[in-house]
Amino acid sequence: MNxxxxxxxxxxxxxPSGSGIADVAPTWxxxxxxxxxxxxCPFVVFDTELSGLNPRKDSIIAIGAMKMRGGSIAPADExxxxxxxxxxxxxxxxxxxxxxxxxxxHADDIKTVVQDFFEFITDAVLVGHFIHIDLRFxxxxxxxxxxxxxxNPAVDTHGIHGWLLQNSAEFKKYxxxxxxxxxxxxxxxxxxxxVSMAHNALYDAFITAQLFxxxxxxxxxxxxxxxxxxxxxxxx
Amino acid sequence: xxxKEIIEFLQKTPPFDMLEQExxxxxxxxxTIEYYPRGQxxxxxxxxxxxxxxxxxxxxxxxxxxxxxGDEVVIDYRSEGDSFGYISMVSGDRSRANVxxxxxxxxxxxxxEALLHLETKSPVLGEYFMKSFFLNFIDKxxxxxxxxxxxxxxxxxxxxxxxxxxxxxxxxxxADASVTIQQAAGTMSQHKxxxxxxxxxxxxxxxxxxxxxxxxxxxxxxxxxxxxxxxIMSPPLIRVNSHETCFEALxxxxxxxxxxxxxxxxxxxxxxxxxxxxxxxxxxxxxxIVKYIESQKYVEGLLTVHEKINQIIALLFQEGVNAxxxxxxxxxxxxxxxxxxxxxxxxxxGEAPGPFAFVLYGSEGRKEQTFMTDFDCAIIYxxxxxxxxxxxxxxxxxxxxxxxxxxFSKSGLPLFNEHPLGSDxxxxxxxxxxxxxxxxxxxxxxxxxxxxxxxxxxxRFVYGENSLAQSLKDRTFRRLRNDRRFIGLYLDLALNESSxxxxxxxxxxxxxxxxxxxxxxxxxxxxxxxxxxxILSVARDxxxxxxxxxxxxxxxxxxxxxxxxxxxxxxxxxxLHLRLQDQMRKKEFHQEIDNFIEPEKLTLLExxxxxxxxxxxxxxxxxxEDYYNRKEAVVL
Numbered sequence: 001m002n003x004x005x006x007x008x009x010x011x012x013x014x015x016p017s018g019s020g021i022a023d024v025a026p027t028w029x030x031x032x033x034x035x036x037x038x039x040x041c042p043f044v045v046f047d048t049e050l051s052g053l054n055p056r057k058d059s060i061i062a063i064g065a066m067k068m069r070g071g072s073i074a075p076a077d078e079x080x081x082x083x084x085x086x087x088x089x090x091x092x093x094x095x096x097x098x099x100x101x102x103x104x105x106h107a108d109d110i111k112t113v114v115q116d117f118f119e120f121i122t123d124a125v126l127v128g129h130f131i132h133i134d135l136r137f138x139x140x141x142x143x144x145x146x147x148x149x150x151x152n153p154a155v156d157t158h159g160i161h162g163w164l165l166q167n168s169a170e171f172k173k174y175x176x177x178x179x180x181x182x183x184x185x186x187x188x189x190x191x192x193x194x195v196s197m198a199h200n201a202l203y204d205a206f207i208t209a210q211l212f213x214x215x216x217x218x219x220x221x222x223x224x225x226x227x228x229x230x231x232x233x234x235x236x
Numbered sequence: 237x238x239x240k241e242i243i244e245f246l247q248k249t250p251p252f253d254m255l256e257q258e259x260x261x262x263x264x265x266x267x268t269i270e271y272y273p274r275g276q277x278x279x280x281x282x283x284x285x286x287x288x289x290x291x292x293x294x295x296x297x298x299x300x301x302x303x304x305x306g307d308e309v310v311i312d313y314r315s316e317g318d319s320f321g322y323i324s325m326v327s328g329d330r331s332r333a334n335v336x337x338x339x340x341x342x343x344x345x346x347x348x349e350a351l352l353h354l355e356t357k358s359p360v361l362g363e364y365f366m367k368s369f370f371l372n373f374i375d376k377x378x379x380x381x382x383x384x385x386x387x388x389x390x391x392x393x394x395x396x397x398x399x400x401x402x403x404x405x406x407x408x409x410x411a412d413a414s415v416t417i418q419q420a421a422g423t424m425s426q427h428k429x430x431x432x433x434x435x436x437x438x439x440x441x442x443x444x445x446x447x448x449x450x451x452x453x454x455x456x457x458x459x460x461x462x463x464x465x466x467x468i469m470s471p472p473l474i475r476v477n478s479h480e481t482c483f484e485a486l487x488x489x490x491x492x493x494x495x496x497x498x499x500x501x502x503x504x505x506x507x508x509x510x511x512x513x514x515x516x517x518x519x520x521x522x523x524x525i526v527k528y529i530e531s532q533k534y535v536e537g538l539l540t541v542h543e544k545i546n547q548i549i550a551l552l553f554q555e556g557v558n559a560x561x562x563x564x565x566x567x568x569x570x571x572x573x574x575x576x577x578x579x580x581x582x583x584x585x586g587e588a589p590g591p592f593a594f595v596l597y598g599s600e601g602r603k604e605q606t607f608m609t610d611f612d613c614a615i616i617y618x619x620x621x622x623x624x625x626x627x628x629x630x631x632x633x634x635x636x637x638x639x640x641x642x643x644f645s646k647s648g649l650p651l652f653n654e655h656p657l658g659s660d661x662x663x664x665x666x667x668x669x670x671x672x673x674x675x676x677x678x679x680x681x682x683x684x685x686x687x688x689x690x691x692x693x694x695x696r697f698v699y700g701e702n703s704l705a706q707s708l709k710d711r712t713f714r715r716l717r718n719d720r721r722f723i724g725l726y727l728d729l730a731l732n733e734s735s736x737x738x739x740x741x742x743x744x745x746x747x748x749x750x751x752x753x754x755x756x757x758x759x760x761x762x763x764x765x766x767x768x769x770x771i772l773s774v775a776r777d778x779x780x781x782x783x784x785x786x787x788x789x790x791x792x793x794x795x796x797x798x799x800x801x802x803x804x805x806x807x808x809x810x811x812l813h814l815r816l817q818d819q820m821r822k823k824e825f826h827q828e829i830d831n832f833i834e835p836e837k838l839t840l841l842e843x844x845x846x847x848x849x850x851x852x853x854x855x856x857x858x859x860x861e862d863y864y865n866r867k868e869a870v871v872l
Contacts, residue, residue: 071271072270073268074267074268075239174273202238206238213271217276
């Protein structure tokens with residue numbers, strides 16, 4: 001047993017002995033090459049709910065994700081799990097995501113959920129709105145447990161949005177100037193994605209996926225066809 | 237979560253609405269979602285074969301082909317709930333048309349394999365996509381009904397003379413009201429029955445469950461089958477006494493809008509009857525009403541028959557019988573009633589001094605009768621050489637017509653119009669007098685009278701000498717056929733009504749007034765067809781009066797309607813079906829019967845079909861226009 005493993009045991013006294021780091025690991029194998037056409041590229045669009053914004057104090061309490069291939073959303077292939085948090089939940093975060101501490105009491109621990117999530121994403125390219133925040137939390141957890149980080153390429157819809165506003169006259173014309181706001185719901189509304197009342201990580205992932213779907217259409221005329229080109233403009 | 241939304245959408249989208257929940261859930265697993273901004277080609281003519289059926293969730297597309305000259309030919313506009321790409325997907329062939337978004341569009345993609353799987357489980361799905369939409373609409377049940385001859389069957393059980401107890405063949409299967417749903421369903425499947433009566437300790441009926449309850453209240457709602465059956469049973473039960481007639485039982489069913497009645501004899505339950513039993517009863521015997529009519533010796537016995545006929549409409553309609561078929565039966569019954577009344581009238585007014593034809597005209601002439609209103613009728617007789625005989629015929633006709641008017645008034649029916657062509661013209665006369673009256677009205681009369689006279693071009697023989705009626709038709713048609721004014725006025729009538737569909741195929745309804753948000757089904761639907769078919773019938777010497785019969789006769793005779801005939805007659809039948817359905821509902825709620833419907837209250841399938849109908853009417857109008865353009869060219 002190495003140091004990280006013993007550290008993990010201290011941190012997670014409930015984890016069964018013998019189960020080590022090996023079973024919690026990113027599943028990226030690198031089969032997706034940068035030359036892959038966007039239309040063939042597997043994406044996982046995801047969103048997390050957090051107990052607060054400080055990765056040292058706060059933790060992920062829910063992950064919602066949905067698969068896409070190119071511009072096609074596969075809504076049946078969904079992932080939605082609640083996670084029992086480590087720290088205290090702030091009153092403000094409870095208000096935002098509407099998940100109460102009671103609900104989380106019987107949720108799985110982060111180890112199980114993150115493991116399942118990695119199995120869900122395997123080699124997909126990750127997509128999210130302001131995805132660096134979600135990644136920061138995931139990576140902070142991985143760093144602590146594994147001394148590693150996620151290696152999947154990641155794309156930020158916020159970044160793509162900014163690029164389109166700057167570079168695509170057609171995009172701006174089509175959407176009458178586009179959105180000057182940046183938060184997911186305002187952006188979604190501006191681009192005709194219907195935003196239902198329900199607000200959880202899975203629905204937000206679905207909204208992000210639809211937004212990403214719309215943006216991809218306007219990238220095509222600019223010759224952005226491959227994963228590499230997509231990452232150039234929207235890398236997280 | 238999102239899958240649930242997809243399933244809910246499919247549940248209200250034909251043909252998927254015909255599928256069971258399980259199949260839908262299975263299919264939803266394979267669905268993907270795509271988005272196309274407006275102004276984009278989704279499918280390209282001669283492009284790659286489709287690998288999925290695209291169902292429009294939101295937005296709209298234009299389907300068009302580009303012909304050899306590079307011109308765009310629009311085939312269709314499709315919107316929410318419609319789909320595209322089926323033929324290319326199934327055949328593995330290149331896409332035949334361009335599909336272009338006219339609005340931001342979101343599609344659900346159902347992959348080929350998943351759809352083929354659904355089709356093996358539910359073949360009706362493939363039929364829906366393959367065949368033209370009308371065949372889909374004609375529900376399997378009423379197709380079957382068509383083959384059962386209701387009117388001319390043999391047998392002697394009659395609706396009005398058969399007692400309820402004669403219908404009961406088996407003692408009823410009952411179960412204790414304290415059993416679970418599962419136990420009750422077990423009993424039903426063991427006895428192969430579709431309904432089960434639940435009784436209390438003293439064998440007194442407490443309620444009933446039917447197959448429909450099991451489907452709607454248990455399976456669809458996911459109710460636990462081990463729940464008590466009391467949770468889903470329907471009390472209270474409507475009873476009927478075993479010695480009451482079937483007709484009385486039927487009235488109760490219609491009155492309470494139920495399909496089952498329990499039959500009580502001396503306070504004890506002896507059986508259960510369903511409306512299906514009545515249909516069987518009628519399917520194996522001539523309609524009881526016919527026998528009733530034929531057996532009457534005095535006019536008095538016939539005064540309320542029209543009410544019974546109205547009840548039959550309700551019965552047939554409740555059973556899902558096609559409106560065309562219902563109207564055919566009603567026409568038969570009303571004709572028989574009228575013939576019998578005329579026959580019995582001879583006792584009062586004396587025998588006719590010579591041969592005559594009693595005819596109906598207008599909607600009765602076209603066999604579009606539903607609920608009995610007034611009979612628009614007329615009497616035609618031969619040219620009389622002796623003035624004395626002519627006076628006798630006139631006197632007889634006057635007496636007969638006034639006697640009929642009297643009978644209708646006693647029956648509570650509206651009186652018929654005695655001067656359809658103006659006060660100078662009586663409702664009786666020699667063939668030549670009728671010919672002059674009609675031809676003069678059309679060719680020289682004021683415009684309203686010229687148009688009003690069209691009712692008489694739809695005349696249909698009911699009693700007496702058919703040859704007289706035929707001869708009158710022959711002579712008037714021949715004289716009108718090439719008359720400039722006739723062609724001008726009647727062509728205008730046939731072509732001028734515009735389609736009530738907007739650019740995106742939405743219904744254009746009344747904007748204001750009493751009929752706000754409503755659509756005039758007669759003005760926009762049936763009349764344009766009737767008028768267009770009439771002018772062609774006069775031109776091509778078609779003697780039939782009913783619109784669908786005219787259409788088929790025209791198609792047989794030459795190619796004016798080539799390829800269109802089936803679509804038009806189906807469109808017409810569908811409009812009559814909608815009208816009858818609407819009339820039934822208005823009658824049920826004691827509302828005034830008119831021709832206005834609210835498109836928004838129709839089901840998705842009905843809306844879709846109605847839109848198709850309104851696209852067929854312009855094609856008919858074009859065919860009429862083409863015919864006269866060609867004719868004009870020949871004359872010049």
